[in-house]
Amino acid sequence: MCGPSNGGTFDTTPTTNLCSIGIASAVSGTGPWYWTCHNNQGLVVGSCSANKTVAPLSIKSNKNVCECDSDQISIRSSAMEYFANLSSPSNISNPIVRTVGARELNPGQSIILRSVVSDITGSKLTYYWSCTGGTISNVHELSPRYTAHVGANILKDNICTLVVKNSNGGITVRTVSIKIR
Numbered sequence: 001m002c003g004p005s006n007g008g009t010f011d012t013t014p015t016t017n018l019c020s021i022g023i024a025s026a027v028s029g030t031g032p033w034y035w036t037c038h039n040n041q042g043l044v045v046g047s048c049s050a051n052k053t054v055a056p057l058s059i060k061s062n063k064n065v066c067e068c069d070s071d072q073i074s075i076r077s078s079a080m081e082y083f084a085n086l087s088s089p090s091n092i093s094n095p096i097v098r099t100v101g102a103r104e105l106n107p108g109q110s111i112i113l114r115s116v117v118s119d120i121t122g123s124k125l126t127y128y129w130s131c132t133g134g135t136i137s138n139v140h141e142l143s144p145r146y147t148a149h150v151g152a153n154i155l156k157d158n159i160c161t162l163v164v165k166n167s168n169g170g171i172t173v174r175t176v177s178i179k180i181r
Contacts, residue, residue, distance in 0.1 A: 002037060002048035009051045021045060104179045105134075107150040112143055113160065124167035133158030133180055148180050156180055 001021040005014040010033075018024035019037035022045045027035045031052025039045050105111065113129060113136075129139045129146075133155035137145040146160060158178045165171045 002046040005050050006046070006048040007050065009053050011053045014050050018048065019046060024048075103176065104181055105148045106181050107148050107154055110145050110147040112145055113162075123170075126165045128163040128165075129160060130163075131158060131160040131178070133178065146178070148178070154180050 001019065003020040003024075004017040006018075008014065010031075013027050013031075013033055015027070018027070018035055022037035022039045025036045025038065027033050033050045033052075035048050036044050037046035037048065103111065127140060127142060129136050129141075129144055131146055134146050134148045137147075148158075149155070156179060158180065160176045160178055161173060162176075163171065163173050
């Protein structure tokens with residue numbers, strides 16, 4: 001049976017308390033880690049795993065751009081275009097996302113939600129954009145165009161939401177405020 005290390009979170013590969021009953025196999029993976037426990041007859045009596053500690057998020061900002069740096073996934077923005085620089089070294093971590101502050105547009109005006117993506121682990125990343133008060137050219141496109149609505153019932157305060165998922169189950173949601181003048 002799995003020991004106390006099963007389900008734990010560690011900075012390095014766990015080496016103790018792997019099995020409460022039986023003998024532990026070699027630990028595999030780079031976080032998450034996996035091992036099995038075997039009885040004296042060689043039968044598996046437990047399939048176990050532990051997670052890797054995720055590095056904390058740090059924030060830097062200036063008057064034009066708010067950036068939240070991490071060694072995982074990030075989005076960086078400036079001026080009329082939103083730029084994303086995404087990376088995820090840990091295959092279990094949720095994406096970490098940088099977002100820009102509020103934007104102002106005139107009715108009918110467009111901006112590009114431009115993203116540049118990289119992932120050092122090769123994890124597949126997917127994106128989903130949704131916005132109020134306007135339309136998105138393609139919600140699954142990496143760099144869609146947002147166009148503010150025109151008409152009598154224009155919403156003045158709108159939100160664009162970006163959902164970033166990696167192929168290992170990590171997910172992060174961030175929002176950007178867009179005001180229509």
